[in-house]
Amino acid sequence: MVRVIFGEKGTGNSKRIIQMANDSVDETQGSVVFIDAEGQYLFDLKHAIRFIDAGHYNINSPKMFYGFLAGIAAQDFDLQRIYVDGFRKLVKHPLNELEAMFAQIQDFADKSGIDIFIGVSEDGGEMPSYLKKYV
Numbered sequence: 001m002v003r004v005i006f007g008e009k010g011t012g013n014s015k016r017i018i019q020m021a022n023d024s025v026d027e028t029q030g031s032v033v034f035i036d037a038e039g040q041y042l043f044d045l046k047h048a049i050r051f052i053d054a055g056h057y058n059i060n061s062p063k064m065f066y067g068f069l070a071g072i073a074a075q076d077f078d079l080q081r082i083y084v085d086g087f088r089k090l091v092k093h094p095l096n097e098l099e100a101m102f103a104q105i106q107d108f109a110d111k112s113g114i115d116i117f118i119g120v121s122e123d124g125g126e127m128p129s130y131l132k133k134y135v
Helices: 013-027 062-074 087-091 099-112 129-134
Strands: 002-007 031-036 050-053 079-084 115-121
Touching (some): 002 013, 002 099, 002 129, 013 115, 062 087, 087 115, 099 115, 099 129
Parallel strands (some): 002 115, 031 050, 031 079, 079 115
């Protein structure tokens, strides 16, 4: 499953996805990973959540982001949920160009059984129609 938490910057998307990640620790039996672009939320997460500051990995394309997710999943057999905050800061591409990447992530999530939650902030922008099925 892929779920997108979409909203304008400054409307509480990060707080919402952090709360979802913290709540999931008690709901799941597998591992939980939280990916952030800047490392600023490390101390807001429960200690059982693996935190990854992806800003250190120079992700600059949709393919690199997908490979990053797949690599995380490959090293953790018990991975059950991935939470991504600051998605636009990581991928650095316009949302209207990312439909194929989201379809690829959905296919990956379906095959691996991992639930992936992606926080997407857009300043005054409208949500692309392809994203609506993930909200």
